[in-house]
Structures are given as structure tokens and as C-alpha cells.
Amino acid sequence: MYKLLSGLRIVEGAAFVAAPSCALHCAQMGAEVIRFDMIGGGPDYHRWPRSPNGPSFYWEGLNKGKKSIAIDLSRSEGRELAVSIATAPGEGAGLFVTNYPVSGFLSHENLAKHRSDIITVRIMGWADGSSAVDYTVNSAIGIPSMTGPESMGDVPVNHVLPAWDLATGTYAAFALLAAERNRRMTGKGEEVRVPLGDVAATSLGHLGQVAEVFVSGEDRPRMGNDLFGALGRDFRTRDNRRVMIVALTKRHWSDLVKALGLREEITAIEAELGVDLASDEGLRFEHRDRLNPLLIAAIEARTLAELERAFEGTGVCWGPYNTLKEAIAAGEPFGTDGRLFDMVEHPSRNRYPTPGAAATLPSQTRLPPVPSGGLGANTDEVLAVVLGLSAAEIGKLHDAGIVAGPAPAGA
Amino acid sequence: MYKLLSGLRIVEGAAFVAAPSCALHCAQMGAEVIRFDMIGGGPDYHRWPRSPNGPSFYWEGLNKGKKSIAIDLSRSEGRELAVSIATAPGEGAGLFVTNYPVSGFLSHENLAKHRSDIITVRIMGWADGSSAVDYTVNSAIGIPSMTGPESMGDVPVNHVLPAWDLATGTYAAFALLAAERNRRMTGKGEEVRVPLGDVAATSLGHLGQVAEVFVSGEDRPRMGNDLFGALGRDFRTRDNRRVMIVALTKRHWSDLVKALGLREEITAIEAELGVDLASDEGLRFEHRDRLNPLLIAAIEARTLAELERAFEGTGVCWGPYNTLKEAIAAGEPFGTDGRLFDMVEHPSRNRYPTPGAAATLPSQTRLPPVPSGGLGANTDEVLAVVLGLSAAEIGKLHDAGIVAGPAPAGA
Numbered sequence: 080m081y082k083l084l085s086g087l088r089i090v091e092g093a094a095f096v097a098a099p100s101c102a103l104h105c106a107q108m109g110a111e112v113i114r115f116d117m118i119g120g121g122p123d124y125h126r127w128p129r130s131p132n133g134p135s136f137y138w139e140g141l142n143k144g145k146k147s148i149a150i151d152l153s154r155s156e157g158r159e160l161a162v163s164i165a166t167a168p169g170e171g172a173g174l175f176v177t178n179y180p181v182s183g184f185l186s187h188e189n190l191a192k193h194r195s196d197i198i199t200v201r202i203m204g205w206a207d208g209s210s211a212v213d214y215t216v217n218s219a220i221g222i223p224s225m226t227g228p229e230s231m232g233d234v235p236v237n238h239v240l241p242a243w244d245l246a247t248g249t250y251a252a253f254a255l256l257a258a259e260r261n262r263r264m265t266g267k268g269e270e271v272r273v274p275l276g277d278v279a280a281t282s283l284g285h286l287g288q289v290a291e292v293f294v295s296g297e298d299r300p301r302m303g304n305d306l307f308g309a310l311g312r313d314f315r316t317r318d319n320r321r322v323m324i325v326a327l328t329k330r331h332w333s334d335l336v337k338a339l340g341l342r343e344e345i346t347a348i349e350a351e352l353g354v355d356l357a358s359d360e361g362l363r364f365e366h367r368d369r370l371n372p373l374l375i376a377a378i379e380a381r382t383l384a385e386l387e388r389a390f391e392g393t394g395v396c397w398g399p400y401n402t403l404k405e406a407i408a409a410g411e412p413f414g415t416d417g418r419l420f421d422m423v424e425h426p427s428r429n430r431y432p433t434p435g436a437a438a439t440l441p442s443q444t445r446l447p448p449v450p451s452g453g454l455g456a457n458t459d460e461v462l463a464v465v466l467g468l469s470a471a472e473i474g475k476l477h478d479a480g481i482v483a484g485p486a487p488a489g490a
Numbered sequence: 491m492y493k494l495l496s497g498l499r500i501v502e503g504a505a506f507v508a509a510p511s512c513a514l515h516c517a518q519m520g521a522e523v524i525r526f527d528m529i530g531g532g533p534d535y536h537r538w539p540r541s542p543n544g545p546s547f548y549w550e551g552l553n554k555g556k557k558s559i560a561i562d563l564s565r566s567e568g569r570e571l572a573v574s575i576a577t578a579p580g581e582g583a584g585l586f587v588t589n590y591p592v593s594g595f596l597s598h599e600n601l602a603k604h605r606s607d608i609i610t611v612r613i614m615g616w617a618d619g620s621s622a623v624d625y626t627v628n629s630a631i632g633i634p635s636m637t638g639p640e641s642m643g644d645v646p647v648n649h650v651l652p653a654w655d656l657a658t659g660t661y662a663a664f665a666l667l668a669a670e671r672n673r674r675m676t677g678k679g680e681e682v683r684v685p686l687g688d689v690a691a692t693s694l695g696h697l698g699q700v701a702e703v704f705v706s707g708e709d710r711p712r713m714g715n716d717l718f719g720a721l722g723r724d725f726r727t728r729d730n731r732r733v734m735i736v737a738l739t740k741r742h743w744s745d746l747v748k749a750l751g752l753r754e755e756i757t758a759i760e761a762e763l764g765v766d767l768a769s770d771e772g773l774r775f776e777h778r779d780r781l782n783p784l785l786i787a788a789i790e791a792r793t794l795a796e797l798e799r800a801f802e803g804t805g806v807c808w809g810p811y812n813t814l815k816e817a818i819a820a821g822e823p824f825g826t827d828g829r830l831f832d833m834v835e836h837p838s839r840n841r842y843p844t845p846g847a848a849a850t851l852p853s854q855t856r857l858p859p860v861p862s863g864g865l866g867a868n869t870d871e872v873l874a875v876v877l878g879l880s881a882a883e884i885g886k887l888h889d890a891g892i893v894a895g896p897a898p899a900g901a
Contacts, residue, residue: 083669083671083680084668084671086675095738096697100696103696122738122739122740125772126719126720126738126771127718127719127720127771127775128698128699128702128718128719129719129772130701130705131706135698136699136701136702136705137697137698138698139698139701140695140696140697140698140701141697143696187852205822206822206823206829206830206850210807211807211809212736214717214722214734215734215736215807215808216809217734218732218734218809218811218812219809219811219817220812220814220817221813221814221815222650222651223811224812224814225650225814226637226638226647226650226651227637227638227639227647228638228642228647231639234724235724235732235734236637236638236639236647237714237715237723237724238633238637238649238650238651239633239636239637239718240633240649240653241697242649242651242656242657245693246657246660249657249660249661249663249664250515250660250664250848252664253515253660253663253664253667254519254849256664256668256671257494257495257519257667258494259671260494260495260670260671261494261495269494269854270851270852270853271849271850272849272850272851272852273848273849273850274823274848274850276823277823277830277849277850280823280824280830280845281845281846281847281848282656282848283814284831284844284845285511285514285551285552286507286548286551286552286652287539287547287548287549287550287551287552288539288547288814289551289814289818289824289831289842289843289844289845290539290541290550290551290836290844291539291547292815292818293818293842293843294541294542294547294840296815297815298813298815299814303648304634304646304647304648306625307538307539307650308537308538308540309538311625312648313634313645313646321629321646322629323625323628323629323646323648325623325625325626327506327533327537328533329533359536360538361536361538361540394621396621396622396623396626397626398622398626398629398630399629399630400630400632400634400635400646401629401630401631401632401635403631403632403635403636403694403699403703403710404632404703404707404708404709405632406630406631406632406691407700407703407704411616411617412616412685412687412688412690412691413691413695413700419688419692420691420695420700425701429705431701431704431705432695432700432704433695434691434692434695434696434700436692437685437688437689437693438661438662438682438684438688439617439682439683439685439688440669440680440682440683441598441681441683442680
């Protein structure tokens with residue numbers, strides 16, 4: 080938690096990963112974030128993984144450091160309240176992050192009627208407004224046909240990381256600050272739409288993969304754990320550990336060959352093929368069927384500890400394969416020393432390693448990550464401070480069932 | 491291409507995906523971006539995928555709309571020139587994006603000697619400065635042991651998408667604007683370090699996966715194409731097409747059951763198990779071995795066209811599996827109508843679908859994406875405009891081999 084964004088107030092009306100993580104990144108950089116949810120929780124309130132006693136680790140992970148107000152959004156009075164909170168005055172306010180549909184009560188046009196310089200960052204599935212989630216975007220753009228072992232034939236292999244959700248959340252946080260900067264310069268608000276499908280398609284364009292397929296007329300085939308276009312894959316050590324080794328740069332490659340004592344064999348292959356494998360990583364990819372067996376044998380002859388010694392102080396780019404449990408047990412980057420993670424108690428009553436902002440600012444003190452207070456924990460505070468309602472007015476909203484306070488513990 | 495970030499000048503001294511994509515996102519939102527490279531190109535200049543005539547699609551994809559200056563960075567005069575460009579005066583300048591090491595001539599301390607309010611956004615591998623790339627970060631934190639078919643046993647399955655590179659690039663663009671906003675408020679510069687390993691570890695924390703493993707003491711097992719915690723997987727149609735179907739929300743599920751005519755069978759299972767499958771997506775995950783066979787049979791009985799008709803106008807969340815070639819041929823989101831992609835000619839002399847910014851601003855006109863001019867295309871312009879050098883001074887730098895102009899076509 081840093082204070083770079085002090086003075087900004089962001090209102091979130093959203094669910095799942097992309098939009099909530101956009102606002103989370105802002106909260107962990109110092110913005111005030113207010114999330115409104117349906118009384119009883121939105122569609123992500125029980126999303127797995129969950130604590131053994133019920134609450135969602137996913138929900139409390141994505142809503143750290145946010146204020147929560149619970150509103151009955153099925154009633155027009157509740158919807159009006161949500162609009163009032165999103166469009167409340169203040170120079171650093173009027174910033175709204177959502178994954179609600181383009182039209183409806185949270186349309187930019189409707190919000191702009193209440194605050195003309197509102198910035199609406201809208202996460203979408205496809206750009207035409209049709210429904211999509213990370214997994215259906217990923218299948219549609221062809222990643223699962225490139226992922227996994229060659230033996231899978233034409234069976235798709237989904238990757239498990241919600242990569243488009245994550246990239247869309249961070250991109251949306253960038254776009255939000257870009258629009259806020261422009262508003263300070265021009266006074267003008269803006270709707271900024273960030274569809275998952277567009278983040279995915281532009282990413283493949285930026286990486287050159289659209290050009291590759293369009294110009295060659297061919298899809299990139301599935302190639303197991305081999306890295307495309309350079310040397311890289313998994314290897315097994317003598318003590319049955321697995322390591323990932325990558326040789327993208329000249330130094331990666333030269334140091335690897337040297338550390339494994341393979342210079343003679345590689346020189347022989349280079350002479351035979353008439354190529355210089357150090358100067359061009361693409362040649363290491365093209366000839367990987369010659370190179371990988373040498374590397375496999377050299378690594379199978381060593382234990383993980385021997386490899387560590389051989390690679391220490393060199394430019395070899397490598398790392399072990401861990402499970403997440405092994406990675407957490409190993410400490411860095413999951414160590415709870417306050418560098419990135421701290422031990423924090425959450426609404427689920429569990430204490431566990433909890434991350435702050437992914438960025439580190441060496442000149443500033445990193446404050447510990449702030450947990451979520453839980454659903455509805457800040458209902459009265461938000462109504463009083465943001466909307467200026469009196470205790471009596473707030474009481475009326477409770478009595479009418481338009482808002483709700485904190486859910487009972489463990490619910 | 492939009493103009494939200496007009497007035498910012500970002501200097502990039504970097505290679506590969508994360509740092510260059512950070513500056514690319516800024517360029518496509520209207521910032522001026524100047525990238526310096528070693529004469530002849532940096533370590534990513536020939537990275538695959540490449541055009542059949544040689545140039546890298548990857549390089550030209552990640553450097554769209556940037557000005558390029560080629561400098562001999564192996565000589566101290568060249569390194570001083572790079573520092574001068576990064577630290578040149580101007581209210582919207584003094585923003586530097588790099589993946590160079592923490593210490594050395596591009597250290598924040600050295601840059602701050604030339605411009606005290608410099609903002610340095612430094613992409614790193616691991617936070618301690620040790621080398622890592624997307625693939626070695628991913629193996630270290632446990633994703634490949636969760637990815638892929640259960641039949642793989644303990645063999646890791648790498649996903650092919652450089653997800654941590656992409657998320658780090660977008661997060662770094664966010665962090666850059668956060669630091670720039672803070673500088674405008676306080677006058678203070680900042681080093682902002684964004685290690686790939688920290689983006690990955692915090693992401694798993696935010697998603698609740700660190701809590702899940704820490705509290706349960708168990709790793710999440712590999713589960714093929716099944717979505718964790720709800721119903722979702724691949725299915726094959728009668729005409730041998732594959733589709734991804736996800737039922738996260740109540741509406742996803744209810745509409746799916748209805749569209750496939752499975753209400754009776756599902757009601758019988760609910761009665762037998764004593765559960766309400768619509769109210770809790772976790773139950774659909776727990777009982778997926780009962781539900782998936784019904785869905786498999788229902789979808790195998792229909793062609794893709796029949797499924798499309800059955801799902802049209804419903805809340806079913808689904809999509810086909812395509813290869814990337816099929817996706818590009820299908821048009822949206824890759825269509826070159828200027829909505830997101832345009833046909834653009836690049837330094838490689840190829841014309842292909844080229845993306846602009848992932849965000850869309852309905853109130854503004856989207857300008858076509860600007861290609862890279864190629865390595866060294868702006869050497870003289872940058873020296874003249876940014877450093878104010880005379881034609882004679884620029885000529886001297888060329889004569890001394892400290893800088894170079896455009897590489898010959900096709901090189």
C-alpha cells in the first residue's frame with residue numbers, strides 16, 4: 080500500500096476479476112475505493128476458492144482496502160442511490176469502474192446527467208456487448224489449440240490462469256488514470272470501454288502473432304513445453320526435480336553451454352550444420368531436436384543442488400518448477416516480511432499471506448495491505464460522508480430495506 | 491490511437507515484452523515515446539515470430555508508434571547520450587521505462603543526478619535483481635502443475651501465453667501514470683520497480699489462491715479443461731466443432747439447462763442429491779461428474795449451428811474454440827475496419843491487421859495505429875529536438891559511430 084493516488088475516489092459497481100482488480104490496484108496505490116454490491120452479495124460473493132467456514136477467499140482477495148456499501152439494486156431507490164454515489168462531487172471523484180452493461184441505469188449517458196465530467200471505465204466481454212468471460216475469449220482466439228503436449232492432437236488445452244482478466248484489470252487501471260489526467264487538462268469526462276476480447280486480440284497483435292498467422296497463412300502448431308523461437312523447455316534432474324531453462328540471449332546460451340560443459344558437442348553440431356548457435360536464438364529453436372537431447376542428458380546427470388552450483392553467478396536464465404504450496408513455503412516472493420506480503424486477518428477470520436501493490440517504490444515506506452472490512456461494512460459511513468445524509472435519513476433507508484449494514488460474521 | 495496522454499514524453503531503454511509494451515500502451519494513448527536501442531538492435535531485434543524476409547514481427551509489433559534512436563551503448567559517450575535523452579527537461583518529460591539492472595549507468599540514482607524529478611519505471615525479473623523471464627516465473631509459482639490434462643501426472647504443462655509479461659506491461663503503465671500524477675502534486679520523482687515475479691505472486695494472492703493453499707495446506711490439483719469452482723469446460727458438437735461453456739452465474743446455468751432441454755434430468759439430480767444447483771456455482775463444480783455427462787450428450791446431439799440457435803438471445807455464456815487463423819478470418823475482434831485493427835504497412839514491408847489501443851472511447855475518434863519507423867529511423871530528429879544538437883554536432887556523432895540512422899531496408 081502506497082499513497083501515490085491520494086485524493087482520488089473511485090466507485091466500483093462490478094463483480095468477478097477484471098473490474099474489481101482494476102479498483103484494487105488503485106486502492107493499493109492510495110486511492111479511496113467504494114464498492115457497492117447487492118444486499119447479500121453480488122454474483123461473485125461466493126466464488127471459489129472459499130474458506131472452510133464459508134466465505135470466499137476470492138472475494139476478500141479482490142476487495143482488499145475497499146469500502147463496501149450494500150444496496151438493494153433491484154429497486155429504483157437503490158439504483159438511484161448507486162448512481163448518486165458514483166457521481167458524487169469532488170475534484171478527485173467522479174471515477175466509476177463497472178462491468179454493468181453499456182445501457183441501463185449505469186450507462187455513461189445516465190451517469191453524465193448527474194455529473195457531466197464523470198469518467199466511466201467499463202469492462203466488457205466482447206466489444207459489441209455480448210457476454211464473454213476469460214475462458215470463452217481464450218477459446219475463441221486460439222490459445223488452447225497452441226497450449227499443451229503435442230500428443231493432444233486437436234483437443235484444446237485450456238490454461239488455468241485467468242490471464243485476460245488479469246491483463247484487462249491492469250490495463251483498465253492504466254486507462255482510468257489516462258482519462259483522469261486528460262480530465263484535469265481539459266475538464267472533460269469520458270467513457271472508456273475495455274472489453275476482454277479486445278485486450279486479448281490487441282495483445283496477440285502486439286506480440287506479432289497476428290502478423291505471423293496472417294502473412295504465413297498458417298497457425299502456429301502446438302509444441303508442448305518448448306518455447307517458440309528460441310531454446311527453452313522443462314528438464315528433469317537426477318534427483319527427479321524439474322527445472323525450466325530458457326536461452327533467449329547470447330549470454331543465456333553461452334553461459335548455459337559453458338556451465339553444463341557442452342562446448343565441444345555444441346561446436347561439433349555448429350560445424351556440421353554450418354551455423355552459429357550463439358548469434359541467433361531462432362537457430363536454437365530450429366535445431367532444438369539436436370540440442371535438447373544434449374541438454375536433457377546433461378541435466379539428468381546432475382542433481383538440483385549440483386545445477387544450482389553450476390549456474391550460480393552465471394547468466395543462465397532458469398528456475399525450478401514448484402507447486403504453489405512449495406513456492407509459498409520457500410518464502411520469496413511470498414514471504415510475510417512486509418516486502419510484498421504481510422500476514423493479515425480477513426473477514427473470513429483467517430490470517431494468511433496477503434499481498435500489497437505489485438510495484439515497489441524504494442524511496443517510500445510500504446504500508447501493510449488493508450483487508451476488506453466485509454460486505455456492507457461501510458454502508459453508513461458512505462451514505463454520511465459521500466452523500467451527506469443525516470442519521471435519520473440513513474435510518475430510513477435501512478428501515479425501507481434499501482441499504483444494509485455488515486452481514487453477520489461468518490455469513 | 492487516442493490523444494489522452496498528449497504532452498507526455500516517455501523514454502524507453504528496454505527489450506522483450508513487458509517494458510516495451512508498457513511504453514506501447516502509452517504511445518497508443520497519445521504519449522510521445524522515444525526508444526533507444528543499441529546500433530544494430532538489442533537482444534529482441536530478431537525475436538520470433540519473423541517475417542519470411544527477415545524482420546521480426548515481434549519487434550515491430552511492440553514498437554509501434556515509437557521514435558527510434560540507435561546508439562552505441564558499449565561506449566561511454568553513447569551511454570551518456572542515452573542518459574541525456576532520458577533526463578531531458580520538460581514538464582511532461584523525465585519519464586523513463588527500462589528493464590536495465592538496478593545499478594549501472596541507468597540506475598535511478600544516476601538518472602536523478604541529471605534530473606532530480608525523474609520517474610524511472612523499472613521492469614525486473616525477481617525483486618532481488620536476479621534474472622527471470624515469464625516462463626521461469628511461471629514455473630516457480632506453480633501454474634504449470636495445475637495446467638493441462640490430468641493424465642499428465644506430475645509432468646508440468648507450460649501455458650504458451652506470456653501472461654506475466656503482458657500483465658506486467660499493463661501494470662507498469664498504470665504505475666507510471668500513478669507516479670506522474672503524484673509528481674504533478676508533489677514535484678517529487680520516483681523509482682517504481684515492477685518485477686515479473688511480484689506481479690505473478692500478488693495476482694495469485696488477489697485471486698485467493700495463496701489463501702486457498704495456505705489455509706488448506708493443499709495444492710489445487712490439475713483438472714484438465716474444467717473450470718475451478720463452477721461449471722465450465724470444453725464440449726464437442728455433432729459436427730465435430732468444440733465449444734467452451736461456462737456457468738458461473740445463476741442466469742448462465744438456468745438458461746443453459748433450459749436451452750439444452752435438461753430441466754427434468756437436472757431436477758432429478760437435485761432431488762437425489764438434496765441440493766439446489768442454480769443457487770450455488772460451487773455445487774455445480776462439486777457435482778460436475780454427474781452434470782458433465784448430461785451436457786456432453788446434449789451437445790454431441792447438436793451441430794454448432796443448432797447450438798447457436800438454441801443459445802441465441804439467452805444468457806448462456808459460451809463460445810467456439812477457434813485457431814488464431816480461424817479467429818482472424820472470422821473478423822471481429824480482428825476485423826480491419828478501424829474499430830480496433832487496421833491494415834497497416836510495417837518496416838518489414840508487410841501489410842497486416844494491426845491493433846490500436848485496447849480501450850475504446852466512444853466520444854472520441856479513433857486514429858489508425860501508427861507503425862514503427864524502424865530501428866534508428868528518428869536518430870537525428872531526437873538529437874535535434876530533445877537534446878537541441880546542431881546539424882554539425884549530430885554529424886560528428888555519426889562520424890564517431892556513437893549513433894546510427896536507419897538500418898538498410900530489409901536488414
